[in-house]
Amino acid sequence: MNGGSFGLGLIGLGVLVLAAVHSQGRLSRRISVRPKLKVAEPIARSHRYSDLLLEIPDFASLIGFAVSAGESLEGALRIAVSRSNGLLSQEFAVLISNVDHGAVLGVELEKLVTESMSEQVRELASKLALASANGSAVSDLIADYIQTSVQELKAHLLEKAGRNETKMMIPLVFVILPITVMFAVYPSLTLIQSSFL
Numbered sequence: 001m002n003g004g005s006f007g008l009g010l011i012g013l014g015v016l017v018l019a020a021v022h023s024q025g026r027l028s029r030r031i032s033v034r035p036k037l038k039v040a041e042p043i044a045r046s047h048r049y050s051d052l053l054l055e056i057p058d059f060a061s062l063i064g065f066a067v068s069a070g071e072s073l074e075g076a077l078r079i080a081v082s083r084s085n086g087l088l089s090q091e092f093a094v095l096i097s098n099v100d101h102g103a104v105l106g107v108e109l110e111k112l113v114t115e116s117m118s119e120q121v122r123e124l125a126s127k128l129a130l131a132s133a134n135g136s137a138v139s140d141l142i143a144d145y146i147q148t149s150v151q152e153l154k155a156h157l158l159e160k161a162g163r164n165e166t167k168m169m170i171p172l173v174f175v176i177l178p179i180t181v182m183f184a185v186y187p188s189l190t191l192i193q194s195s196f197l
Contacts, residue, residue, distance in 0.1 A: 052118050053156055055088040056149045060124060064142035073132050074105050091121060106132045120149060 059080055066076035074096075081093045095108045109129035116122045127145055131138040 050156070050160075052087050052120060053149075053153050055084070055086045056120050056124065057146055057153060059084055059086075059088050059092075060142050060146050060149065063128075064139055064146065067138045067142065073128060073138055074099065076138070077105075077128075088121065091116065120152070124149075 062080035062083055063073075063076045066079045067073065071079060077092055078096055081089050081096055091112065095105075095112055098108050099105050106129055109125045109132060112125040113122050113129060116125065124145060127141045128138070130136065131141050
């Protein structure tokens with residue numbers, strides 16, 4: 001067996017391993033279609049959480065600016081809903097629609113606190129409900145809330161970046177590194193094999 005056929009054998013083996021891994025991935029995707037359907041709901045919930053987390057600081061800033069400019073809480077919410085779009089503004093648009101149909105703003109905010117699936121939306125609604133009920137300064141509460149939501153957003157983005165960095169290491173470790181080792185070892189094996197002939 002000469003060095004050229006040995007090298008071709010190694011390359012062929014590498015191609016077979018990559019083909020097996022690739023076909024196994026496709027096969028497992030075909031087999032596990034059912035469980036992935038069950039997993040889709042938490043993934044959608046996770047994306048919804050990320051979207052809400054990104055929207056909250058801007059939405060709260062709009063409310064804070066409107067209140068600082070002299071608007072009432074209801075007027076500030078109307079301005080924020082009309083100037084923004086997304087999941088958060090949809091939730092508050094429903095609230096404003098209920099207020100337009102005769103509901104009380106404080107009651108609707110309390111209802112949003114109990115019914116919302118997002119902790120951040122519940123926190124914002126509870127702060128607004130407390131400010132509305134107690135007559136406290138909404139702009140100060142909103143400023144504090146914006147700081148905490150921005151810090152939470154930073155922590156979430158750092159966590160997401162860490163997960164993505166780990167995912168990027170997988171091809172490096174399992175594909176590029178073995179090929180590099182193969183190219184580094186092949187000349188040595190060829191030299192050793194030719195020295196014995």
